[in-house]
Structure formats: structure tokens, C-alpha cells
Amino acid sequence: MTITSWSFIAFLTISALVFNIMPGRWRAHFVFPATTLAFIFLVMPSAAAAFIVLGFVGLLWISTRIIYMWPARSIQVAVLSIVLLVFGWMKAYEFLAFLPFAGFVPATIGLSYMLIRSMQLLVDLADTPSLRPGFLQVFSFMTSWPCLISGPIQRFQDFRDQLFSMEAFTLNDDVLFTAMQRMIKGYFFVLVLADATKHMWLGLQEISLANPYPIALAGAQVAFLVHLFFDFSGYMHIVIGAGYLFGLRLPENFDHPWQSKSFLEFWGRWHMTMSNWFKAYVFNAVLMVLVKRWPNAKLTDFHGVAAFFLTFFLVGLWHGTTWAFVLCGLLLGIGASTNQIYRNLMRRRLGKKRFEALTERKWYSLIAAALTFTYICFSVTSLWLSFDQIQSVVVNYSLSGLIAAESVLLLILLLSLPAVQWWPRALALPALRWRAALIAGFQCAIIDAYVFLFPAIGGAFFYEQF
Amino acid sequence: MTAKEVAEWDSLGHIRLMVAIEQALGIKFTTSEISNLANVGELVTVIDKKL
Numbered sequence: 001m002t003i004t005s006w007s008f009i010a011f012l013t014i015s016a017l018v019f020n021i022m023p024g025r026w027r028a029h030f031v032f033p034a035t036t037l038a039f040i041f042l043v044m045p046s047a048a049a050a051f052i053v054l055g056f057v058g059l060l061w062i063s064t065r066i067i068y069m070w071p072a073r074s075i076q077v078a079v080l081s082i083v084l085l086v087f088g089w090m091k092a093y094e095f096l097a098f099l100p101f102a103g104f105v106p107a108t109i110g111l112s113y114m115l116i117r118s119m120q121l122l123v124d125l126a127d128t129p130s131l132r133p134g135f136l137q138v139f140s141f142m143t144s145w146p147c148l149i150s151g152p153i154q155r156f157q158d159f160r161d162q163l164f165s166m167e168a169f170t171l172n173d174d175v176l177f178t179a180m181q182r183m184i185k186g187y188f189f190v191l192v193l194a195d196a197t198k199h200m201w202l203g204l205q206e207i208s209l210a211n212p213y214p215i216a217l218a219g220a221q222v223a224f225l226v227h228l229f230f231d232f233s234g235y236m237h238i239v240i241g242a243g244y245l246f247g248l249r250l251p252e253n254f255d256h257p258w259q260s261k262s263f264l265e266f267w268g269r270w271h272m273t274m275s276n277w278f279k280a281y282v283f284n285a286v287l288m289v290l291v292k293r294w295p296n297a298k299l300t301d302f303h304g305v306a307a308f309f310l311t312f313f314l315v316g317l318w319h320g321t322t323w324a325f326v327l328c329g330l331l332l333g334i335g336a337s338t339n340q341i342y343r344n345l346m347r348r349r350l351g352k353k354r355f356e357a358l359t360e361r362k363w364y365s366l367i368a369a370a371l372t373f374t375y376i377c378f379s380v381t382s383l384w385l386s387f388d389q390i391q392s393v394v395v396n397y398s399l400s401g402l403i404a405a406e407s408v409l410l411l412i413l414l415l416s417l418p419a420v421q422w423w424p425r426a427l428a429l430p431a432l433r434w435r436a437a438l439i440a441g442f443q444c445a446i447i448d449a450y451v452f453l454f455p456a457i458g459g460a461f462f463y464e465q466f
Numbered sequence: 467m468t469a470k471e472v473a474e475w476d477s478l479g480h481i482r483l484m485v486a487i488e489q490a491l492g493i494k495f496t497t498s499e500i501s502n503l504a505n506v507g508e509l510v511t512v513i514d515k516k517l
Contacts, residue, residue, distance in 0.1 A: 123497055124496070124497065124498055127496035127497055127498065128496060128498070155498075157498075276501075279477075279501065280497060280498070280500070280501035281497060283477070284477075284481060284497070284500050284501060285497065287477075287478065287481040288481055288484070288485060288500075291481055291482055291485045292485055292489075295485075297482070300478055300482065303478065304477075304478045
């Protein structure tokens, strides 16, 4: 089952009906966990994979018990290390290939997101033992079906509050309307816009790999990022809308990423729940260690650059299991730390207020945005090319060909970004119900026409593989 | 008062302040507290609870 299949629509309809018909007290303790269990077996590629996911939940449950019963720092570190190692082994990371039975575990979906949720719960539990979750809470949180495949990443504390409020939830007209509006928008993004851009990206990718053709390579890079945006943000609209039917208010994951004027701003607008998680549990933690170890205020800039590099290196590594993602992590780390060095230099030279005033100027923001997206397109190349393909591109294009491709990409962005950034501002009309209904109807009509014209659409979400 | 109202405030300054408070008062902030403090009032409340 995929989120774009009729079987998912059937699953959602039946689950939402049962959930809302059942007495409130049964919802959090029985109906929602039952729908999640059913979802796991429907969505995983095999029954074995479903049991693997349940096994990982079991490991986390045992880990929470150990941390609660033995709150010593050494025990906490040991438990977190074991969970990380088991995750690395289950995901079959190439650099953990030396472990016994590496690659033995069947492929699953959503394990990286489960790891992030488990780390958040274990770290917060170590800090706050009163958090002490019950088994059903751990199970529902770890496998909550709207978040299972690709997020959004919700904190345990926020999820538990919503679990408690399920009893009093009432599905009224307004909630149903908002849910449908979000889901239709999501399906429009995924089935039409993501699919159309996927065809463009794959076509340009084929051309760019067959011969050294910088324009095709630049086009493939930008088409991939646009496809990823519609695919991933569309998925978010669908699950956030579906969550409404169960009283869940999932956190938003996108905030107009195309308006970004710097690499660091981009990551504050794209996959925001992941960025917030890495900021809270990696960046801040690394920075605290550095500041405590070397408290000299003159080293503050160095601390920031080092913390940004390590954090974004891990962001890249988290996205995949192959050496290509190590490369992706290095490129993301270089991008983040370079951005921080530039910010430090400019703030020192101009002061924070004058630097911010400069970033508001149109010419500056356009050039900064175009450079930002050129680098982002370049740094995520390993999400769509294997390590061997990247090597072959480097050899075939040589340095001059690659510079030409990135220059074309920069030019494309300089020409297209003003329109892309203006579009949402132009469409920011008052949220009237009739207008929303009209737009949703229009989107349904386009989906229908697109499916009729191009029936072989669909496929897995890009982020499912993580 | 929030971070946005202080011109020179940034995430690095925030962490330096947290570390300075921890060392001066002999307390320890949780990961969640460090990330979710929204203003000076909340910071004071958290410190009061720990003292």
C-alpha cells in the first residue's frame, strides 16, 4: 500500500469512521494503536519487515525501562549507543558492513524517522525521569501511522498531549473541511506536480549521464529539487490533513523554502522538524561541550563553525546508507560552516543591523538566493546519483564542464527565482471557505485529467527510502 | 523579553549564556529546556525551580 493508492483511501476512511464512532475513552488506548498496527502490516514491503519494525519498538521500550531504572550517565550512553548500533546494523550502512549478519535484515520503511523519535524520547527521559512513558504510548509514538513513513518529527511530549486529548475530540464540519483541503492539495502536489517534475528530472538525468551536457546536468539538478519539494511537501499535506481526522495536529515541515536567502535559512524552512531536532539534540549539545571545554569567548566563532559542520555532516549521513551520503554530509557540512563564516565576517564588518538591512535589498537577496540554491542543488546530487555515477560525471565533465553546469544552474535560478518568490505573495488572498473549496475542486479536476492522460503515475515517495 | 528583541542575540550567544548560568549557579538545564525557552521570564521560572 502507498499513500497515493486506493487501498490507503480505504484504510483511512475505515480507520477514521471507527475512530470517530467509538467511545472517546477507547480511542487512544485501543483504536489508534490498532490502526497503526494495521498500517504497519499494510505499508511495509513484507511481513518480516513489519516484525522488524515492531522489534525496534520493543528495543526502545526496553531502553526506556533501563534508563528509568538506572539513571546513571554511563548507562544512558551505553543504551543510546546500542540503539544507534542496532539501527546502523538494521539499515545496513556500508561502513558497518563488518558487523555480523550485515545486510541480513529485510528492508523496512521509515526506520530513520523512528531512530530520531527514539533518540528524542531516550534523551528527554534521561533528563526528565518523570516523563516515564507506558508501553502503549511508546508504541503509538514510535509508529504513529501519519508520521511513520517520512515524518513530520513530533516530540514525544507533544504527541502524548494529543493522545490524551483524543478522548474529547469531535470531528465537526470545520475540521473535516480543513482535512480534505489539505489532503487534496497534497494529492495535487504529489500526483500532478511531483510526477510531472519527476519526468523532467529523469529525462534530463538520462541525457546528462549519456554525454557531457552541462545544460542537461543543470536542468536535472534543479528539476530534482523541485520534484523533491512537491513530493515531500505534498506528502506532508496529506498526512497532516489525515491527522486532523484523528484529532492530531502534526507540526508543519515547510515554510516557503524558496524564499530562503542563505543555506542556513533554507534548512530553517525545509524539513523544519528534522532541522529543529538536529538543532536541539546535536547542534546545541555539541556547542555546549565545546563552550565548556574551551570557554574562551574569542573561540565562539570557531565553536559555531565546528558545530554547524558536524550537525550538517550528520544530517547528510542520516539520509542514506551508502558512501554517497557521506559525501552529501561533507558537502552539507561545508555549506553550513561556510555560511556561518560568511555571516560572522559580515556581522563583524557591518554590524548585525546593517547586515540584516543589506540582506533585505532586492539585488542582494536575489543573488544570495540563487547562490544558495545552486549550492543546495549541487550538495544533494548524491540523493539521485549513485557514488559510481558521480565519479563518472566528474570524469566525463571534467572541471570546466562542471563549472559550466553550475554556472547554467545559477543563471536558471537568477531568472526563475523572482517569479517563484513572487507567486505565493500574489496568491496570499483572504482564506475564505468558498475560495478554498473552489481551489480544491480545481485541483481535483486537474488530478483527474492528469491521471486520465498519464495513467502510469505514482510510485513510492522519495523520502520513504530514508 | 524574547531573543528577537535583542539585536546581537544568536544561537551561539544563547548557548554561552546557558553554560554561564549553569556554571555560576551550579544547575543543569535539560536538552528540552535549552531548546524551548522562549523568553527571559521562562528562563527565570526554570532557574527558580532548580534552585
